[in-house]
Amino acid sequence: MSATRLRLGVNIDHVATVRNARGSAYPDPIRAAKLAEEAGADGITAHLREDRRHISDADIEGLMQALSLPLNFEMAATEEMQAIALRHRPHAVCIVPEKREERTTEGGLEVAGDENRLAHFIAPLRDAGCRVSIFIAADRAQIEAAHRIGAQVIELHTGAYCDLHAEGRMAERDAELARLAEMATFAHGLGLEVHAGHGLTYDTVAPIAALPELVELNIGHFIVGEAIFRGLTPAIHEMRRLMDEARG
Numbered sequence: 001m002s003a004t005r006l007r008l009g010v011n012i013d014h015v016a017t018v019r020n021a022r023g024s025a026y027p028d029p030i031r032a033a034k035l036a037e038e039a040g041a042d043g044i045t046a047h048l049r050e051d052r053r054h055i056s057d058a059d060i061e062g063l064m065q066a067l068s069l070p071l072n073f074e075m076a077a078t079e080e081m082q083a084i085a086l087r088h089r090p091h092a093v094c095i096v097p098e099k100r101e102e103r104t105t106e107g108g109l110e111v112a113g114d115e116n117r118l119a120h121f122i123a124p125l126r127d128a129g130c131r132v133s134i135f136i137a138a139d140r141a142q143i144e145a146a147h148r149i150g151a152q153v154i155e156l157h158t159g160a161y162c163d164l165h166a167e168g169r170m171a172e173r174d175a176e177l178a179r180l181a182e183m184a185t186f187a188h189g190l191g192l193e194v195h196a197g198h199g200l201t202y203d204t205v206a207p208i209a210a211l212p213e214l215v216e217l218n219i220g221h222f223i224v225g226e227a228i229f230r231g232l233t234p235a236i237h238e239m240r241r242l243m244d245e246a247r248g
């Protein structure tokens with residue numbers, strides 16, 4: 001399993017963050033997505049937040065028109081977002097939890113407590129041909145619920161693992177990594193396709209990339225930051241190299 005090439009989805013949200021900081025037309029996330037494609041990305045991820053703090057509706061429109069790569073469209077489970085997804089029919093829709101006041105996505109989606117609503121919410125997206133993914137914590141009950149509602153994919157939230165690494169809390173980091181590994185195996189056993197992402201950096205990507213059940217990583221904030229120093233293409237190439245090296 002680990003010999004399979006791990007897909008890299010490049011998240012371009014924070015190109016839009018820089019653009020929006022000045023209300024300018026640049027830097028253009030669609031240009032970034034095309035460059036990511038040329039640099040070997042396997043997909044593009046964009047999160048249309050309800051408050052539109054980075055990616056805009058026009059960005060999603062532009063990405064759908066300009067991209068040959070699959071778009072992984074991240075969104076909250078709201079009627080407004082469902083209508084947008086059904087209009088564009090992206091390759092994948094990843095349902096994420098959203099809190100207006102959060103700085104970034106703080107945890108995984110609460111699926112177990114909202115199964116009935118979410119099952120009805122994702123059914124039309126699946127019927128429209130989108131692969132439905134659930135952004136989720138490494139938690140058995142949540143994964144089982146994601147499976148029951150008919151999601152095809154889960155994306156494991158690696159944010160806690162990355163934060164613990166950054167804070168130097170290595171024993172806790174390793175425990176979280178072990179949880180991610182165990183839950184990747186568990187989800188794969190249920191027949192779910194397993195992705196991972198959030199907060200990954202050159203320092204943290206290898207142990208995640210080495211998990212044999214994973215087929216895709218979605219990485220954005222660090223790559224966009226690193227692009228300031230080395231350019232977007234080399235920043236992506238280095239992430240790709242580290243992922244390939246971890247896979248052996």
Ligand SMILES: CC(=O)[C@@H](O)[C@H](O)COP(=O)(O)O
Pocket residue numbers: 011013046047049054074096103104105135197198221
């Ligand atoms: C859902 C998730 O983890 C990220 O993909 C998200 O798109 C990042 O966006 P924010 O940085 O706005 O949380």
Ligand SMILES: NCC(=O)COP(=O)(O)O
Pocket residue numbers: 011045155196197198199200218219220221222
């Ligand atoms: N779903 C995670 C993602 O797309 C990228 O998250 P980040 O690397 O921007 O934290």
